[in-house]
Amino acid sequence: MRRGRPGALPRGTAERTLTSVGTSTRPGDETIGTERDERVQPGGRLKEAPLPREREASRLWHVTLSVSGEEAPLKEVRRALEQLAHDHPFLLTSRYANDHAEIRYWEEARDLHDAAAVALRLWGEHRSSAKLPPWEIVGLEVIDRETYHQRIAEGYGPPPASPVGVHPY
DSSP: OOOOOSSSOOTTOSOEEEEEEOOOOSTTOTTTTEEEEEEEOTTSOEEEEEEEOOOOOOEEEEEEEEEEOSOOOHHHHHHHHHHHHHHSTTEEEEEEOSSEEEEEEEEEESSHHHHHHHHHHHHHHHTTTTTOOSOEEEEEEEEEHHHHHHHHHHTOSOOOOOSOEEEEO
16 A cells, blocks of 8 residues: 555556545444455546455463562462452463462453463563562463363363462462
């Protein structure tokens, strides 16, 4: 897509191309999930042709985040993880010791890259608000919902996230 200032066309250009995304949210409206290729032709006439555009739906991803660092009092670790669970309501379960913890939860994201990016920011973004220990992320697993359930059914996946909550190892 070329962008330029509105008004006169650049020299030697017979037409200008603009691409916009349909904004209607009404069910059945053909602009949902399509782009329009609009070409301004000589004389100012507008010619539109819909271009198909795939819209990726969000998926659920099971995230296991492992953190580790210098020892901290167990009561403080537990309180911090409980605060994190309060701040991040999709947290399923946390297991902790005085020098490491594991956090498991479901994340809704477009793809694995987005889910992993959110997971990698989780600890750092909540470090001050939840008063989390200054530990570093030492492990991350992100799997799609189907893989998670397949592992559980075959008996080799992570143990089901129950009981829900914050628990010592």
